[in-house]
Amino acid sequence: MYVSVKGGEAAIRRAHRLLADRRRGSRDVAEIGSDQIAEQLTLAVDRVMNEGSLHDRALAALAIKQARGDLVEAAFLVRAYRTTLPRFGASRPIDTAEMVVERRISATYKDLPGGQILGPTFDYTHRLIDFGLEEASETPGPEAADALPVTPGSTPRVTELLAREGLVEVEPRGEDGEVGDLTRSPLRIPAKRDVRLQQLARGDEGFLLALGYSTQRGFGSTHPFAGEIRIGRVEVEFDVAELGFAVPLGEITVSECQMINQFSGSAKVAPTFTRGYGLAFGQAERKVMAMALVDRALRTEELGGEVIAPAQDQEFVLAHADNVQATGFVEHLKLPHYVDFQAELALVRAMRAEHAARAEADAADVVEDHFEEAAE
């Protein structure tokens, strides 16, 4: 617990002015524009949109500038901003089968309908620093080969191919009625999969990455294959009561990962491939892969398995995935705890005095015993 303190206004004001100055950095260097962040630090923007749980590229870019590049702080700013806006409603579920694909790969099928499309990827780069980027230079445009162009709808889901043979579990379509919403009601454990996916979608990428990795290293292994990863644009549609039809709001880029997991079956389920799912705003490949691993791990209990590892533990994962919440609680330790601490200080002093008195008494007893023994 912390208590209110008074004073320090002048120091706080000066600290914030100092912060603004340090944010700007050397005036000899041109100021960065949030448009430059939106265009050239796109993956940072995508991460802030996901962890801020708000799709708005310009806003996320501005938050990154304001936060001096601290992406958790930027997500915090975005979360705070969203609380100032009214909620119009919920979109129709986006249809990733109709995605305008910019990247689509499968680690399970070499020749899949629609092909393997690398798109703009870091994969197969040598991870050598490109010193050429130190100087501004003309970047050549992409090659547009005479290859078969990628057309919407030409890339069926890998999971559909397996589903045709009945080898992978089919997602129950479910009624499009009540959908759990963490922005409206707090997290309750056990949580249904809709709420779990919402929390994972806005969860910290690093935390999810570590948890996903832990399953691969044997802490609740799920034998995963990256069935499919696709990135591209989808239309967002919103039902407007006055119009009586779904209005197109515009397109957003999303990343999707279908993890396919070997599953030898249980008392409840016949041997089949099971699925873990990851979905996120923007180009967030690592995030959706980690999310899909953790989604599958969190399904352990419903698939009749025993919860033995951290990634399978709903409370452990879901209660700690949100970095805005986590940073709030960790960083609140910086706030004045003077009264608390004074109380603890008095307590520890009293306990030490007691401890010392007891030790003295015990020592006296030992000496007494010794004399008694010697006298006998």
Next chain:
Amino acid sequence: MTETPPSPSPDAGPDDRRAVMTLAAAATGEELAAVRALAPAGVTDLRAPETGLVMVRGRMGGDGAPFNLGEATVTRAAVRLPSGTTGFGHLLGRDRARARDAAILDALWVEGRARDRLEIDVLSPIRRRLDAESAKLAAETGATRVDFFTLVRGDD
């Protein structure tokens, strides 16, 4: 060009109106602003442009039950033409002028009087740009299509 008579266009259903809205949603602010030159004097705001949130939903596994992915900023506006026709604009983002222009476009299109001019001055340029961009993207993306060869191990 002479003023085309008001055409109720019985053939134009919600799908056509939706198609125009899809174009509006993909248009830049500048492209949409072209609609102002076609708007009659006395367009009133039924709903002044307002920014809010729409929760974007996905489906588990892409095709299963819905879940909440995260919110998106959306700006909406509604206008009424002097003729009484109303129009709506709902666009991702926080650009109020863009949402109002989209509402004017919708109203003018529904009213029907200026459809030809809308087509020439507003819709065609947007469509041309989008077609060019999607062809370019499809070709650039298609150029990164790969064939992985599985290396055969052992005897052959």
